[in-house]
Amino acid sequence: MESSNDLEKKTHESAEDMNSEDQVRTSSSDENLYKNREGEEEEEEEEEGFMSVEKISRLPVSIKFNIPKKISTRKRRKSEEEDDDPNGEEKKAKLSFGGKVLSSYEIEILRKVRRRKYLKDREKKKVEELRDDIEDEIMLNHGVKLTERELIDFRFKKELYELLKKTEDNDDDVEGYRIPDAYDREGCIDQKKRFAVVEQRYSERKSGRGVTEQEAWEDHQAQKARVRFGAKDKQQVVDGYEFVFDDLTGLVEESSSEVETGRQRGCNSKTVAEKAREEREFLPIHGYRDELLKLIAKNQVLVIVGETGSGKTTQIPQYLQEAGYTKRGKIGCTQPRRVAAMSVASRVAQEVGVKLGHEVGYSIRFEDCTSDKTVIKYMTDGMLLRELLTEPKLDSYSVIIIDEAHERTLSTDILFALVKDVAKVRPDLRLIISSATLEAKKFSEYFDSARIYLIPGRRYPVEKLYRRWPDADYLETVIRTVFQIHQTEPIGDVLVFLTGQEEIERAETNLKRRMMDLGTKNSEIIICPIYSNLPTELQAKVFEPAPKGSRKVVLATNIAETSLTIEGIRYVIDPGYCKINSYNPRTGMESLLVSPISKASAEQRAGRSGRTGPGKCFRLYDVKNLEPTTIPEIQRANLASVVLTLKSLGIHDVLNFDFMDPPPETALLKAFELLYALGALDGKGEITKVGERMVEFPVDPMLSKMIVGSEKYKCSKEIITIAAMLSVGNSVFYRPKNQQLLADNARMNFYVDTENVGDHIALLRVYNSWKETNYSTQWCYENFIQSKSMKRARDIRDQLLGLLNKIGIELTSNPNDLDAIKKAILAGFFPHSAKLQKNGSYRRVKEPQTVYVHPNSGLFGASPSKWLVYHELVLTTKEYMRHTTEMKPEWLIEIAPHYYKLKDIEDSRPKKSQRSSERASTSKVDTNKKTRTSKVDTSKKAKR
């Protein structure tokens, strides 16, 4: 704590600061400041009145944010000038109305009126959207037999629409909407007013009723029921149709034009299509078209460095199509993310002027939107990899474009080597690798010195400021920086990169507390957290533009780095960390570690501020200390499924496979060992019949072995459900902070009735109960289950079901024989066995390693079972087994006699005679070696 003396001194200093503007400005001699790389721009920075974080942090809170008085008034004026209100109407309204200058109270009223209008309009839009959806479905599903579920969905939509239509006449009720009393009363406006906007969006909706958590939940679930297209949170009026794109969509770097991607809606989109076609000519890539085509004709492999906003992803396939490449075969373009594949395809379909799924289509898991006519096909990289399994030479393609190659996903890395190989046997095939600047040279070298071609992008300059020394508590620095930006920088939203949910929540509380402390002297800050596990309806808030006069502060995980784009960001605060998952092949354990980001990531994050105008990036680190690129996934992943895939493609020498960055040998060997143990590979390392069946399932090899193994135990129906549930990970149970006890009770309900229900069986029960309620979201809500995850599990299960059929495994059900189900689980997971030790911890049977039951498991704290099978190991604060089920040791011998020998399990129930002989023999052995091994040895002797 600071002494009052110190405080006084600092206050004094700060008073001086206030008087001398030079002091307030950035002082270039202070080395703890954010620094600008380019010295000359520091001048400009001073103009902006940028003040050092240090300086602000030294000041007592009450004064801290009052200091830049001159600046703040100047800034405020400046920011008003910069308001992007085209007609200046808002400004006029703020200052005068009918010649009368408005008070802040009157402005507040005006704001409310506008809000009402907005809500009313929004409802109208949503209803129209629903109508469009129904029309689309009628058109798309014409003559198609719908499944029962689809039919129910469709009827629900139709009913909803008719209901809404009916009430539309009485819509004037909207006028009855009111702001919660607490915020409306005079006298307490000051404090409340600041949160009014925030509260409104949280708690009110069209009808003016408060939205209960339940309603929000249901709304969220209903939203998820349909896929929507579009790139950004923008809307557009076309022929009386209003399209609202507010889904959580992926970034379409290339759609830098004003027209946003949209689903084609019959003939009404003609103008959109025409406009879209015109826009093409304004993209930076347009001028390079002919040169690019010439190069592609001449070079089989081309590395393209297309900067953000160049238009490469949407344009190159069209150029190729125009040049006649599609006569020989399709043009395939891979994307690392589903939404990207979908939205780019939709955009291109619009530009070409065809219906999505006809000449232009996309293919992603669970959704194939292509037809025989499709010549331009966007897809996820994993999808192309799957296609390679059935079409090893990619005969139906004339060009393959691997987009965003620098992201180095597991699939792209494998694709590199495979397409490189295919290109050798197919001279007519063209390969285009699109990458970021940093890795272009590496790609070129890998593809035998392929030509590199640069297409400039279109984006705004980003000013990068940095701190020379990292902070011990960067969260505190982040918060100070947020307020510093808020105080001294012109209008524009702030994006903060944090590592995870917990950190985001902490930052949110701290920011709010600090805001309270500061009182009303600043305009409002709206805090929007975003991370992938956040329910969708809460995620949507991030895309709503901040009301005039306020500033949005987005607290995001890495999700905002590539997966989604938020409009209006002008400032990025980047502490320089993220969580990276790594797999230790030696222990078979996964761990999520907070690590420094790479230079490439740092650039990507900084670029997030320069999408709609010049931006600023505040780095809490020095970029020169970073590694150039992130370690590619292939070097830190469990490779079992990679090896199996390669083997099934007929690649014998996986160890010397032409990886761009070879994975560690131990990881490959571990994968081999496992696959051999599972029976997927034989002694020579060749793929077996079992392996061939396993590779059909798009799941981890242990899971696919479990499925294949279920045939024997007549419980394939139960097993695919368990496999699907395990595949969605640990996001099935939902545990809100304020209802943890209730949530835990709800979860434990799935463990009762029978003894020793493990986590696997519990997951099965969850799914079946959900199914019994006809996939009710209400039921999910009541039982603290995430319906998002359940729907995903249903999709995966449906897919597995289809594959079961394909490889000829009969669908059999054996719901009451838990032993059979457990045995089937063991058929895939027998290497994951653990035995209870005296101190309550567990020990892996085949590896000398102590592990624990995960606290989220239903077995945690229960009377311990002697033998467990677990799904995976994670290293957090301890070595935990996640998803565990009790089993019998003799099953290990029964199911995997090649893997377990009697001695592995024998000391499970030491008999009297054994114990005595043990004692006898151990006494003979060196006393230092009184280990388990000696025990095991002796017990074996005893058996003999």
Add this chain to the structure above:
DNA sequence: GAGCACTGC
């Protein structure tokens, strides 16, 4: 008594 970033088939 923990705590999961983000993708993908």
